[in-house]
Each structure stands twice: as C-alpha cells, then as structure tokens.
Amino acid sequence: MKKNFKAVTLFLVVMMLTSILAACGNSKKIEIGIVLPTKDEERWIQDEERFKAALKDSKYNTEILFSQGSSAKEKENVEALIAKGIEVLIICPFDGDGAASAVKAAKEADITVISYDRLITNTKNVDYYVTFDSVSVGKAQAQYLVDKTTGNGQPLYLYAGAATDNNAFLFFQGAWEVLQPKIADGTFKIANSSEAIALQDVATLDREQMSKIIGQVTTNWEPAEAKNKAQTHLTAAAADAKGDVAILGPNDGTSRAIADVFGADGDITSYVISGQDAEKATIQYIIDGKQSMTVLKDVRVLVKDAMDMAIGILDGTTPATTGTYPNGEIDVKAKQTDVVTVDKDNVKKAIVDSGYYEAKEFTNLK
DSSP states (O other), rough: OOOHHHHHHHHHHHHHHHHHHHHHHHOOOOOOEESSSSSSSSHHHHHHHHHHHTTOOSSSEEEEEEOOOHHHHHHHHHHHHHTTSSSEEEEOOSSTTTTHHHHHHHHHTEEEEEEEOOOOSSSSSOOOOEEOOHHHHHHHEEEEEEEEEOOOOOEEEOOOTTTOOHHHHHHHHHHHHHHHHHTTTTSSOOSSHHHHHTTOOOOOOOHHHHHHHHHHHHHHTHHHHHHHHHHHHHHHGGGGGGGEEEOOOOOOHHHHHHHHHHHOOEEEEEEOOOOOOOOHHHHHHHHHTTTEEEEEEEEHHHHHHHHHHHHHTTOOOOOOEEEEEEESSSSEEEEOOOOOOOETTHIIIIIIIISSSSSSSSSSSO
C-alpha cells in the first residue's frame, strides 16, 4: 500500500514538473511592449489594428496594453511589460507629465523608451519620439479656415485639446501662427475666449500664454465636453458673433460634437470647422457637408516608423531621426511623419484610393 502511495505521489510530481517545463517552453519572449492611452476612441483602435498588421511578419514579439485614461493604469501596464522582459517600450502617454514615473521604471530596467504620437514631458527617461509634425497639423487646420474666409470681422471660435497633452499645445501653436496675423488685420474676430482676445496682438505665444487660452477653451478631447462648451458659447454669443463663422476644431471626435451644435443653431448661417485624425465618422461628415476638413495622420506610416525604429534598436542599429522636440528636461530625438489635408474635394483620393478605408464604409461618396 505504501509503495503504491509513493508511486502515485512520484507520478504526480513528475506530471507537475512536466507541465511547468512545457509552459515555460511554450511561453514566448516579448521584446516590444506597446502602451496606448485608451480603447474608447476610434483613433487608438486604428493604431492597435495597424500595429498588429505591422508585426505580422516580424521575428520579434510584442504585447499591446491600454491605459484607459489612467496614469496609474499606464504605470501598471509598463511594469507588467517590464516583468515580461521587454527590451523596447513604445508608449503613447495618457498624460505627458504623468507618464514620467512609468518610463523611469523602464529606463531603470535598461529598456529603450520610444514616445509615440504624444510626447512624454519633464523627464530625461525618453530616448526617441515618433510623431506626426504636430505644429504642421495646427497650421493646416488654421490655413484651411483662412482660405475659406472672405471679408472682415468673421467670428472665430477657438477650441483646443487637453491641457495634459503636449500635442494640444503644439497644435495650438501651429494654428495661432497662422490665425494671429488674420486676427490682427481684422479678418477674424475672436468670439469665445477673453484670454485669446487679451493676447491677440502677440504673434508668438509662450507656454504660459497658451496655457491661459487652452485652459479656457479646452475640450479635454471629450466630445461631451466639447458639445457643452459650444452650447455655452453660442448661448452667450451676441448677434454679431453668429452668421458665417469659422471654428478651430481640435480633433474629429470633438469637432463633430461642436459641428452638431453650430449646425443646430438657427442664427448660424454657415460654418467652417477643422478636425484631425480622419476618423470614419468624420469622413462621412465631410461627405455630407457637416464637417469641413480633417487632417489625415496616416497611422500606417506612423506605426511603420515606430516599428522600424524599435526593430532597428533590437537589431543593434541607431534609428534615423529628423529633428528634436523639447520636453521640459531634454531635447528628444524625433522621427516626424507628414500629414495630409482632406476635404470634400479630395476625400476619395486621399482616403479611399490610398487604401486607408474602403469605399463601402461610406454613403454618397463621389
């Protein structure tokens, strides 16, 4: 009886060891960790899909995690990836400042950190930055408003992204560089920001000055907040702040919300509104005449740039860069990706003919 018991015990131990060794043998090494800010916005779902497609034929393995709008979750994600032995971290911060502690942990583990799309600020623990030229995005948005404006004194409504996102400042910087001369010469009249009116004669704004304006017109990248802010502005607007208006819309989600509010106001005879990200819903809005333009930031190219950089690092080569961005502590070496202005005139060529989306996803496309 004792012999049988010992035999059974030995058999169970061997089986457990076999299972553990098999599990270890089957677990794959994760070389590249990717952390994106949220899965609640179409933009970041696009990025996830593009990353998966880009990694399909790679010899390296990766894992993609989402921070769901939480710096605490973001740090938790980074720590989980560190535990899995990653060598390169690609991270798009939810909060540029808030991500500093997460990337500090990565650098302490000797991991190369690539800031993706949004810059991680006020830390030395960032090696590279892969980004669309955010200043150029703001310039493209503003230039479209200028090109579509006739006469003088046209009401101009300003909106911005989140004050926690460094890109919001870069977008606004680019837009202000184009809009300010047209505000100064009377082409535009600022309709919804006392802070912008106070600074309308300043051609180049510093960070503090931009903070004052952005703090007043921020949407926090939230469509609901953008809608509420637009409703508040139109309720308070005098008659001469309506009619034909121009609107600096921050991104597609918030721009659609703002456009819906302005489109429903009977005293708004027409509006021109900018956007960015080329979301599917916005492409339909452009086709339907509800949104004027968007800036296509081709995620396929951005993802390829990020993956080429990560794979180059793993292969032992130094990544090619095209400029630098100050993050408050250091000038971060950057690879910049070009952007494209899209409106009703070129939407088919830029979006469908390029293969970005399929024609069947839209109605009345010509």
